[in-house]
Amino acid sequence: MDTMGRHVIAELWNCNTEKLNDINLIEQVFVNAALKAGAEVREVAFHKFAPYGVSGVVIISESHLTIHSFPEHGYASIDVYTCGDIIDPNVAAEFISDSLEAKTCEKVEVPRGMGPVTVQQFNAL
Amino acid sequence: MDTMGRHVIAELWNCNTEKLNDINLIEQVFVNAALKAGAEVREVAFHKFAPYGVSGVVIISESHLTIHSFPEHGYASIDVYTCGDIIDPNVAAEFISDSLEAKTCEKVEVPRGMGPVTVQQFNAL
Numbered sequence: 001m002d003t004m005g006r007h008v009i010a011e012l013w014n015c016n017t018e019k020l021n022d023i024n025l026i027e028q029v030f031v032n033a034a035l036k037a038g039a040e041v042r043e044v045a046f047h048k049f050a051p052y053g054v055s056g057v058v059i060i061s062e063s064h065l066t067i068h069s070f071p072e073h074g075y076a077s078i079d080v081y082t083c084g085d086i087i088d089p090n091v092a093a094e095f096i097s098d099s100l101e102a103k104t105c106e107k108v109e110v111p112r113g114m115g116p117v118t119v120q121q122f123n124a125l
Numbered sequence: 126m127d128t129m130g131r132h133v134i135a136e137l138w139n140c141n142t143e144k145l146n147d148i149n150l151i152e153q154v155f156v157n158a159a160l161k162a163g164a165e166v167r168e169v170a171f172h173k174f175a176p177y178g179v180s181g182v183v184i185i186s187e188s189h190l191t192i193h194s195f196p197e198h199g200y201a202s203i204d205v206y207t208c209g210d211i212i213d214p215n216v217a218a219e220f221i222s223d224s225l226e227a228k229t230c231e232k233v234e235v236p237r238g239m240g241p242v243t244v245q246q247f248n249a250l
Binding site: 059112 | 126128130132134168170177180181184188191197198202204206231235238
């Protein structure tokens with residue numbers, strides 16, 4: 001497989017706080033986001049923190065999706081990393097942002113597997 | 126928990142190709158990297174691809190560590206994301222780089238949970 005990948009880093013603010021604390025909903029959103037982008041799901045691991053917060057990952061054939069939610073701040077930190085140039089990680093990131101009802105979604109896209117990472121390569125979206 | 130986090134993105138090149146295809150070794154390296162940095166391991170999920178490659182994640186109380194290895198290219202794409210300001214993600218990233226015998230380790234550090242992600246915030250290491 002080619003090493004080239006696209007990594008979207010997204011900061012979601014002012015989300016639905018109940019959703020951010022619902023591990024089952026978040027897991028389903030993340031699996032659906034992967035499938036919607038055309039990815040193949042390989043492993044799923046989510047963890048609920050007490051009293052607040054969910055962390056989790058969906059490993060796909062094409063890399064991964066991760067989340068760390070902070071319901072008490074209405075914030076979710078997400079990453080969608082896809083290898084190859086067929087799948088667009090932004091499709092999954094936007095689906096997640098919409099599903100968590102984020103009022104603000106700040107994203108950057110980082111090229112991966114193409115040599116050194118340089119600041120100039122970052123693409124603010 | 127405070128939303129502030131540090132996310133190290135590292136591109137490892139010219140690694141030991143046998144290690145890059147050894148799922149058990151990689152899982153152990155990642156768990157040890159998390160522990161060495163002072164993190165608390167919550168979930169571990171790794172997947173071996175045929176014929177080459179390992180993808181995996183260690184979810185820690187303080188966020189996550191991920192890898193996608195490409196043994197045929199001597200390349201591993203890793204992320205170490207830690208919340209709070211106590212744990213230094215670079216400790217884990219360097220441990221992983223050394224363990225996989227990377228000849229080149231290119232890193233950047235991305236601040237997370239502090240508002241919009243801007244290109245200016247990226248810190249090339």
